[in-house]
Amino acid sequence: MVNFVDRVVLHVTAGNGGHGCASVHREKFKPLGGPDGANGGRGGDVVLVVDPQVHTLLDFHHHPHQKAGNGRPGAGKHRSGADGGDLELAVPNGTVVHAADGSVLADLTGAGRRYVVAHGGRGGLGNAALASPRRKAPGFALLGEPGEAFDVVLELKSMADVGLVGFPSAGKSSLIAAISAARPKIADYPFTTLVPNLGVVSAGETTFTVADVPGLIPGAAQGKGLGLDFLRHVERCAVLLHVLDCATLEPGRDPISDLEAIEAELAQYQSSLGDLLDRPRLVALNKVDIPEARELADFVTEELTGRGYRVFEVSAVSHAGLRELTFALAGLVEEFRASQEAIPAARIVLSPRAVDDSGFSVEPDPEEPGAFVVRGSKPERWVRQTQFDNDEAVGYLADRLARLGVEEELAKLGAMPGATVTILDYVFDFQPTAGLADEEYSPTRRGTDDRLDTSSRPNADDRLALKKSRRLPLSDEELQLELERTATEQS
Structure with a gap:
């Protein structure tokens, strides 16, 4: 049964925006x-x-499809629709988010770090928000914008201070069990460790984490064995510790050749966080509790020291040399942490939009002579929000595009009336409305009810005469007005 996953493909879909509402207020004695x-x-x-409580991507392995809540549609009487609920997905510290093309979108390190991987769609405007002095009673509303949908790759890179690297059965699991409270699986056959194990080590006042990475073999950087899958877990390590088996019985193997083979794999591995060979590296000659292994360790120590390595002869069984090793690792970890504190925090760079950036582009359609393609966030969003079965909504879209300058740009490129214009998957016939950009364009008179214009509404005298002709009851104010008028006429 799978219990550790460090790479998954996640299909995320943000919520759709709710549609706006087209409604007219209706109340007794208020027909308009x-x-x-x-x-x-x-x-x-x-x-x-x-x-910090999540250590694997296992949940997304079983549930790769994740969707946020949709926004609710608006309603009459100015009742706005409720926003859709955000979907928060807990990921382990050290998760890297890749796009489908392999580019890095985010590197999530630090508890509480957040990244919006898919944004929800905007809610559509209701006809109350679309009302204007020229379009007083819009008979349409805008549709909600669909949410973003992406396929992203989540890749976990362990957040450990020290990484243990070495051949299979070199004793890495036994070593991490001896210096920490971790209890990895230990057996006398290769590739016992199939997943990275983390252990917490205390040396004096310094506490650091150690990662036991599955055994490497020659060719691991090209995908052989388990190396390519788990080399990523040493990318973030500040210190690397070579664990060399001094008691191996395999022919053709010895601590020197093992070290050279592992170093070659580290050099070939392409890391986005820098060359792995630039990290401080120590050597632990393991299993010196065996007499033959002790002799071999004493024999190769001088050569390894001559190559610039700090060498420690250790035994995970007898705990020989472990105290010196852990304090040496703690010292290198402290040096790395001090250097990181000296690095100033990254500055936030604001890139305002260029003055001449219109927010859209118009290009000739390469597949059809005389046709054009319009691209841009605003035109595309407006098209998605339009009800094309409503003539007034189509007129509103034409008015917005004209004000944005799309028609002017089409005219500059030589577009003739009737030319095909494509926005997203929608195809239009170019019908210029030149000279109408200052007024709201509408192919019909819908939405321009003059009765809602206060300048054309009847005054108090007209309303009083209308009520008297229809024999309707008068209010106290209207009755007082009628008495004053009668007194004036009699005098």
Whole structure:
């Protein structure tokens, strides 16, 4: 049964925005209450959050499809739709988010670090928000924008201070069990360790973590054995510790050849965090509790020291040399932490939009002569929010595109009336509305009810005469007005 996963493909979908509402206020004695349709709610985001209590990507291995909540549609009487709930996904510390093309989107390190991997769609505007002096009673509303949908790759890189590297059965699991409280699986056959194991080590006042990486073999950097899958777990380590088996019975192997083979694999591995051979590296000659291994360790120590390595003869069984080794590792870890504190925090760079950036582009369609393609966040969003079965909504879209300058740009490129214009998957016939950009374009008179214009509404005298002609009851104010008028006429 799978119990550790460090690489998954995640299919995320943000919530869709709720549709706006087209409604007209209706109440007794108020036949012209005006538009009161409210906006739709925003769709929920899909957010990755670093949780220190999570150590594997196993949950996403079993549930790779994740979707946030949709926004609710708006309603009449100015009742806005509720926003969709954000979906927060807990990931381990050290998770790297890759796009489908392999580019790095985020490197999540530190508890509580957040990254919005998919943004929810905007809610559509209701007709109350679309009302204007020229379009007083819009008979349409905007549709909610669909949420973003992506396929991303989550890759876990262990957050350890020290990484143990070496051949299979070199004693790495036994070593980490001897210096920490970790209890990895230990057996006398190769590739006992199939997943990285983490242990916490205390040396004096310094506490650091050690990662036991599955055994490497020649060719690991090219995918042989388990090396390519787990070499990523030593990328973040500040210190590497070579664990060399001095009691191996395999022909053609000895501590020197093992060290050279592992160093060659570390050099070939392409790391986004720098060359692995640039890290401080120590050598632990393991299993010196065996007499033959002790003799071999004494024999190769001088040569390894001559190559610049700090060498420690240790035994995970008798605990010989472990105290000196752990304090040496603690010293290198402290030096690394001090150097990281000296690095200033990264500055946030703001890149404002260029003055001449119109927010869209118009290009000739390479597949059809005389046709054009419009691209840009605003035109594409407006098209997605348009109800194409509503003539007034189509007119509103044409008005927005004209104000943005799309028609002017098409005219500059030589577009003739009737030319094909494509925005997203929608195809339009170019019908210029030149000269109408200052006014709201509408192919019909819908939405331009003059009765809602206060300048054309009847005054108090007209309303009083209308009520008298229809024999309707008068209010106290209207009755007082009628008495004053009668007194004036009699005098």
